[in-house]
Amino acid sequence: RYAYVNGRFVPHTDAVVHVEDRGYQFADGVYEVVTIVGGRLVDEQGHLDRLTRSLNELRIAWPVSPRVLKILMRRLIGLNRVTQGTIYLQITRGVAPRDFKFPKHVESSLVLITKRAGAFATPAQLQDGVKVITIPDIRWLRRDIKSVSLLPQVLGKQQAVEAGAFEAWQVDPDGNVTEGCSSNAWIVTSDGTLVTRYANNLILNGVTRLSILKLAQESGIRFEERPFSVEEAYAAREAFVSSASTFVMPVTRIDDRTVGDGKPGALSGKLRHGYLDYAR
Numbered sequence: 645r646y647a648y649v650n651g652r653f654v655p656h657t658d659a660v661v662h663v664e665d666r667g668y669q670f671a672d673g674v675y676e677v678v679t680i681v682g683g684r685l686v687d688e689q690g691h692l693d694r695l696t697r698s699l700n701e702l703r704i705a706w707p708v709s710p711r712v713l714k715i716l717m718r719r720l721i722g723l724n725r726v727t728q729g730t731i732y733l734q735i736t737r738g739v740a741p742r743d744f745k746f747p748k749h750v751e752s753s754l755v756l757i758t759k760r761a762g763a764f765a766t767p768a769q770l771q772d773g774v775k776v777i778t779i780p781d782i783r784w785l786r787r788d789i790k791s792v793s794l795l796p797q798v799l800g801k802q803q804a805v806e807a808g809a810f811e812a813w814q815v816d817p818d819g820n821v822t823e824g825c826s827s828n829a830w831i832v833t834s835d836g837t838l839v840t841r842y843a844n845n846l847i848l849n850g851v852t853r854l855s856i857l858k859l860a861q862e863s864g865i866r867f868e869e870r871p872f873s874v875e876e877a878y879a880a881r882e883a884f885v886s887s888a889s890t891f892v893m894p895v896t897r898i899d900d901r902t903v904g905d906g907k908p909g910a911l912s913g914k915l916r917h918g919y920l921d922y923a924r
């Protein structure tokens with residue numbers, strides 16, 4: 645199994661970066677996770693568009709052109725013979741002696757790692773749905789940038805796991821859900837309207853989120869992009885989370901409340917299948 649590190653394909657065990665990489669010292673970098681289905685990258689252009697945006701916002705230079713990046717990703721997927729899984733790509737501002745301000749004349753670092761996945765969800769998760777807990781959103785105010793600074797999400801996810809939950813929904817000071825630690829949050833109201841928060845600086849605009857919205861539009865599903873409160877989520881008919889690695893994952897418990905009838909909802913199922921068809 646190989647990884648790509650700054651110009652070279654190297655065995656995974658030897659894939660190392662310099663101790664003065666700014667990603668390591670300052671979390672001064674961005675990343676993407678792209679799903680691989682049937683050996684192909686799902687929503688590749690959407691991820692590259694968001695990567696472009698993240699790099700521009702942080703004024704980090706492209707380590708290679710987007711065209712070359714696409715070639716490198718394909719080469720690594722081929723080398724590792726990944727037909728199903730994910731590819732992680734990370735770009736940091738580069739290697740320089742530790743100093744907060746931007747270093748001059750450094751090249752940004754690029755790392756690519758693949759991961760195989762037998763399945764994107766377990767049968768039990770799809771049959772029964774998963775639990776989420778709610779926690780205060782303690783992150784910075786540029787959550788629209790897919791930065792590698794993920795400590796609040798690491799702590800949130802650990803708290804979720806310790807509570808027997810799959811994900812933690814982060815909640816803003818007004819009591820509205822922003823998003824999960826590594827996924828976007830959705831509900832279906834009692835009148836059948838699909839609801840997810842609109843994308844501004846307070847959430848990451850998921851590539852899967854955008855594809856689901858497009859799917860909803862094409863299928864004539866009524867949807868609203870607006871914040872929803874934890875109370876509204878408790879009372880929802882359905883709930884689910886979306887991300888590249890989980891697609892659409894049904895949520896049947898929020899904190900200690902049961903969502904709807906406690907079974908994965910019909911609309912969630914329809915969207916999961918719709919998105920899987922689109923991915924294939």
Ligand code: PDD
Pocket residue numbers: 677823824825826827828848849850851852853886887888889
């Ligand atoms: N996480 N919100 C946050 C905070 C995320 O970290 C992610 C993705 C999403 C969903 O975005 P997308 O649909 O483009 O995957 C929303 C990735 C999968 C991760 O960190 O592993």
